[in-house]
Amino acid sequence: MQAQALSGGFADPATQSAHAFRSIMEAMARPGTLHGVSGALPPAPLSRAAGAVLLTLCDTETPAYLAGGANCDAVHAWLAFHTGVPLVGPSHCRFAVGSWSALTPLSAYPIGTSEYPDRSATLIVECPELTDSGEILTGPGIRNNAALSLPEVAAFQSNHALFPLGLDFIFTCGDRLAALPRSTKVCAPMGATEVTPCM
Amino acid sequence: MYVAVKGGERAIENAHAWLAEERRGDMDIAELGIAQIREQLSLAVNRVMAEGSLYDPDLAALAIKQARGDLIEAIFLIRAYRTTLPRFGASEPVDTGAMTCDRRISATFKDLPGGQVLGPTFDYTHRLLDFKLAADGDVPEAPSREAAADSVPHVTEFLNHEGLIEEAPQEDTPPPDLTREPLETPAERALRLQALTRADEGFILGLAYSTQRGYARNHAFVGELRIGSVAVKMEIPELGFAVEIGEVTLTECETINQFKGSKTEPPQFTRGYGLVFGQTERKAISMALVDRALRWEELGEDNVGAPAQDAEFVLYHADNIQATGFLEHIKLPHYVDFQSELELVRKLRREAGVDQVQEAAE
Amino acid sequence: MTDYNFAYLDEQTKRMIRRAILKGLAIPGYQVPFASREMPMPYGWGTGGVQVSAAVLTPEDTFKVIDQGADDTTNAVSIRTFFERTAGVETTTTTCDASVIQTRHRIPEEPLSEGQILVYQVPIPEPLRFLEPRESETRKMHSLEEYGLMHVKLYEDISRHGHIATSYAYPVKVEGRYVMDPSPIPKFDNPKLGDMAAIQLFGAGREQRIYALPPYTQVVSLDFEDHPFEASKADHPCGMCGAIDSYLDELIIDDTGGRMFVCSDTDFCEARQLAGHKGKDAA
Ligand SMILES: [Zn+2]
Numbered sequence: 001m002q003a004q005a006l007s008g009g010f011a012d013p014a015t016q017s018a019h020a021f022r023s024i025m026e027a028m029a030r031p032g033t034l035h036g037v038s039g040a041l042p043p044a045p046l047s048r049a050a051g052a053v054l055l056t057l058c059d060t061e062t063p064a065y066l067a068g069g070a071n072c073d074a075v076h077a078w079l080a081f082h083t084g085v086p087l088v089g090p091s092h093c094r095f096a097v098g099s100w101s102a103l104t105p106l107s108a109y110p111i112g113t114s115e116y117p118d119r120s121a122t123l124i125v126e127c128p129e130l131t132d133s134g135e136i137l138t139g140p141g142i143r144n145n146a147a148l149s150l151p152e153v154a155a156f157q158s159n160h161a162l163f164p165l166g167l168d169f170i171f172t173c174g175d176r177l178a179a180l181p182r183s184t185k186v187c188a189p190m191g192a193t194e195v196t197p198c199m
Numbered sequence: 200m201y202v203a204v205k206g207g208e209r210a211i212e213n214a215h216a217w218l219a220e221e222r223r224g225d226m227d228i229a230e231l232g233i234a235q236i237r238e239q240l241s242l243a244v245n246r247v248m249a250e251g252s253l254y255d256p257d258l259a260a261l262a263i264k265q266a267r268g269d270l271i272e273a274i275f276l277i278r279a280y281r282t283t284l285p286r287f288g289a290s291e292p293v294d295t296g297a298m299t300c301d302r303r304i305s306a307t308f309k310d311l312p313g314g315q316v317l318g319p320t321f322d323y324t325h326r327l328l329d330f331k332l333a334a335d336g337d338v339p340e341a342p343s344r345e346a347a348a349d350s351v352p353h354v355t356e357f358l359n360h361e362g363l364i365e366e367a368p369q370e371d372t373p374p375p376d377l378t379r380e381p382l383e384t385p386a387e388r389a390l391r392l393q394a395l396t397r398a399d400e401g402f403i404l405g406l407a408y409s410t411q412r413g414y415a416r417n418h419a420f421v422g423e424l425r426i427g428s429v430a431v432k433m434e435i436p437e438l439g440f441a442v443e444i445g446e447v448t449l450t451e452c453e454t455i456n457q458f459k460g461s462k463t464e465p466p467q468f469t470r471g472y473g474l475v476f477g478q479t480e481r482k483a484i485s486m487a488l489v490d491r492a493l494r495w496e497e498l499g500e501d502n503v504g505a506p507a508q509d510a511e512f513v514l515y516h517a518d519n520i521q522a523t524g525f526l527e528h529i530k531l532p533h534y535v536d537f538q539s540e541l542e543l544v545r546k547l548r549r550e551a552g553v554d555q556v557q558e559a560a561e
Numbered sequence: 562m563t564d565y566n567f568a569y570l571d572e573q574t575k576r577m578i579r580r581a582i583l584k585g586l587a588i589p590g591y592q593v594p595f596a597s598r599e600m601p602m603p604y605g606w607g608t609g610g611v612q613v614s615a616a617v618l619t620p621e622d623t624f625k626v627i628d629q630g631a632d633d634t635t636n637a638v639s640i641r642t643f644f645e646r647t648a649g650v651e652t653t654t655t656t657c658d659a660s661v662i663q664t665r666h667r668i669p670e671e672p673l674s675e676g677q678i679l680v681y682q683v684p685i686p687e688p689l690r691f692l693e694p695r696e697s698e699t700r701k702m703h704s705l706e707e708y709g710l711m712h713v714k715l716y717e718d719i720s721r722h723g724h725i726a727t728s729y730a731y732p733v734k735v736e737g738r739y740v741m742d743p744s745p746i747p748k749f750d751n752p753k754l755g756d757m758a759a760i761q762l763f764g765a766g767r768e769q770r771i772y773a774l775p776p777y778t779q780v781v782s783l784d785f786e787d788h789p790f791e792a793s794k795a796d797h798p799c800g801m802c803g804a805i806d807s808y809l810d811e812l813i814i815d816d817t818g819g820r821m822f823v824c825s826d827t828d829f830c831e832a833r834q835l836a837g838h839k840g841k842d843a844a
Contacts, residue, residue, distance in 0.1 A: 014567035018619040021579050025617065028586045029760045029775040057583075059576055094580075114704035118584035118593045140589045140736055141775035164738060168587045181587030183736065183775075207638035279601040282574075283565065381594035381769040384697050511695055521767045524604030528684070531606065531636055534810050535629045535666040535825055539728035539747040541811065542795055547722050 005077035008041035010055055016040075020056040024170065027179035032137045032146025034130065034178050043074035049172035050097055050124050051078075057122075058095055060084040065093035068102025070126070090121075097124040100151035106159060109167055117164040120182075127151065130173035139184040147189070148178055156186040222267045236260035245448075245477025246270055250519065251277030252378070252397050254447050254476055271399075271519050278520055282378070289373070291441050293429045295451045295474070296353055299346065300427035302478075305354045307420050307455055313351030318426060319478075354423040355453050355470065364455065364468040384511045391493055391510060395486045396475050398517035406492075406507045407485035415492045415505030418457040419471060426450045426478050450475050452483040456491050459498055469498055489513065568615040568648040574598055578616035578771070582762060585773035590735030591703070592686050592770040600766065607640055608766030610663045610682035614644065617678055617762070618661060623651045625659035630667035630808065630825035637665070656828050666729075668750040670807050670829040673759035675776065681744045683765035686772065688732040688742040708740050711783065719788050731790075733780045740783070741772065748782065749794045749808045755780035797822040800842030802833035 010016040016039035023035035042051030058064055064085045066075060079085050090096060090108035103123055112120035127149070134149035135156075148171070150156060159166045159182055166182030180186075223230065237244055237260040247259040251274045259277060266272035302318025305311055317323075358364040374389035386394070395403060410416055428448050432441040452473035460466030471491030473483035492507035502508055516522065566572065581595040600608040618624065624644055628637035632654040640663060641652050653659050656669045665682040673679060685691075689699040692710045702708070711732060718726040731748035733755075735741050743754055744763060754761070754774065761774040774780065784790035795809045800821040807829060809822040821842050824830035834843065 013572055015620055017572065017575070018567070018617075021575075022617065022619055025579070025582060025586065025760070028583050029773075057576055057580055059573055061573075061577065062580070115700050116594075117588050117591060118581070120584075122583070140778040141586070143777045164588050164591060168583070181775075183587060183589060207633045207635045208642070211635055211638060211642075275603070278599040282599045283569075283571065285571070378596070378599075380596050383594065511697060515696070520599065521604045524606060524608075525684070525767055526605075527603060528605030531665075532629045532634050533666070533745075535747055535808070536729040536745045538795065538809070538811055538825075539749070539793075542793060543724070543726060543728040546793075547724065547726075550723060 004043050004074060005081045009082040010039050017056045020052045024053060027177055028181055030141045031180050031184045032132055032148040034132055034176050036176055038175055043078050045069045046075055047126055047172045048175045049177045050126055053124055053170055055082055058083045058085040062094040063088040063092055065090045065096040067096055067098025070098045093121050095122050099126050106155055106167060111162055111165040111167060120167055122168045124170045124172055127171050127173045130171050130176055130178060134189055136187040136189060137184050153186055153188050160185055231264055233257055233260045236263050243270060245479050246400060247273045247277055249476040249479050250274045250397055253277050253281045271523050275520050288433060291432045291434060293431060295429055298425055298427040298429045300351055300425050302426040303351055305423045307422050311354060313349055358468060365470060367470060382514060386510055386514060392490060394514045394517055395489055399519035400482045402517050403485040403489055404481060407488035410488050410492045410507045415503055415508045417491045419454040419488050419491060422453045422455040424452045424480055448477050450479045450483040452487040454487040454491060565647055568618050570615045575616045578612055581771040582773060585771050586775050589774055589778050590739030590741040590772060592772045594769055595771050597766045597769040604767035605684060606636060607665060607682040609764030610680050611640060612766060613680045613762050613764035614661060614663050618648050618650055620649060622660045623653050623658055625653050625662045627667060628665040631827040654828050666745050667825060668746055668753045670826045673757060675758045677759040679759050679761045681763045683744045683763045686742055686765040686768050686770040688740050711740060715783060725788060732783050734783060736779050747808055749792045751782045752792050795822055798840060799824045799830060800840040802830045802838045803840040804833055
């Protein structure tokens, strides 16, 4: 357990975090696109992608919330050693990580203020699968439209309705990630059984 | 025929080589050593440490040498170096009450515990050029005595005992740090003080002077000015207690300012505070006056629209590294924006019929 | 420079800048405050752009720096050398070969592609600053979407001069929400801001702000129905390459005031000349 906490970080932090950041930035700039990230080997249940995102973006200045299964001793020890990130509840976090069901409801997280909409949380959502199909995305960063397998639709629609306030999402699965900023409009895929009109 | 100008890189290298030569000056004259600057230009060193926010006399002396004596350039070198240093932790607040004072004066009480100590000051020198210095004169040893063992309590403490001055209660919240967080207004006093202690001496001097001349006058008395060394202590988590890791020379100025009071509150003096690295008393006094002027809101005073009351104005313009960079950037090429202005002015003039003769002549 | 970290900045600083970039991308056109560091070059000389570039560069990138559209202006040379030394990246002057381009005052003529990032150096990020000097006020105005003052200013120009008298740093509205300063690019470049395939990042070091335009973002130059925005340039072809659609520098070539006009984008002009295009002043 102790040995596991000490290992699994970036072997070459400057270069590996630069690469990981470019993947995250491309994902956030182009919602619906999938990007590979490598270099992190976090303890279960964190995915390698979630581990890389945490190593790249979090430190002592960014309180984080570990939701559900992610809130375990092994993850605590790993994050403490590699990032020093302070752990807090959802209402004060800058980052949160966990499965969709553990992270929801979204009302728990800071969405920024009208003068400082950037002071909002970024949620790292661990997904059992992640593909560029499913819900239809439009908005900044997307040429016509894009598709992404989202865990649901309504929550992202209400989040988008808060714009310029709101949460931003990074979806992780294995060693891949995608992102959904608050600026993206989400619609249910054509022919979906459950009708969720565009917002 | 026109040939595009090339060779920016060569031009830069050549300029740097020439600069190095100019810095050295006449090779027949002995080169300045860092120790000479540190020891003999110590007030310049102090200013560079104060505005560079880095207490290291040798590095400040090196910066002054490299900058050819341009102190703002030297401060810039120190600032740029400072940001690359890792942070190991924060010290405990220094205790200026326990300062070993070289100088300690009060303008409010003729005598007081700890006494008035003039120390090494220019105050009563006649400003006559000393031509003996031009001839490498030796300096006779100054008279000395054992440092007095008595404590040197803060003057404001005496007033505080009587309730005559506003309380300055101990505050344990860590202060914000404008070198790590973007400046945001309204800024709390701790942040304002940090900005002021790093601020350009000339800018703060001018603002402080303006308060004396009536732009938000606050009737400052120098309750106390003290210069000396204090211990820097740091809590070592492994040990569980604080150990002394060094000492720094500081200048502290506490002003006693106009009182305020109301039907419910009896009249009380108020405070202005200045604390600066090194022997830097002009700066510390200026800082205390500007600090006091910036406190108008919390003290329930009127905003008379004076520059020294305007925290946003003061904080956004006090940093000489920001100011000099932006000021001097107008030397950089602006062909593109100037060209767009040229076109616009020509177009407006053409439409106004002014340039017809010239255009026809082309 | 071997004692410094990759791309000069320490990792904690890069993380802080990277977080600001991500929030900037999530809220297009909004100015994210960031704790700008003191860089080894003066404020006003590209410290914001340099910090953003340092936070996005990877060792595999190919980096290009332009100032006034040119690769060989002294400050462009200086910044390019800085990253050659501190990040060991390849540099280029060829626009299409660059993965990251840092710029001051221009957008390259050649359309950028999806793999590219354009980093702007920004002196005053606040489009409302010259109408209202107080940050506390302008921040409120953005939060309330209160941009009337800007329209009043532009309209006063029209009543005085018959035209909007802003020729560079011409304000734009992003995705119908934030009014944004595109940095002092000539208004000729404004139409390139919207729907660009590349990511656009804006860094203002002294003013401690980062903002961004994701690819394919809607960017509209402010105007009025009766006075539509017009992207203008000097009405001449390039004297060297003959281009009629590029932004031009005006050069004074003799002491009787003789003038010639040459592309400000040096790479664009050279590529055209290599391809055999010739202007009237070319040899
Ligand atoms: Zn040309």
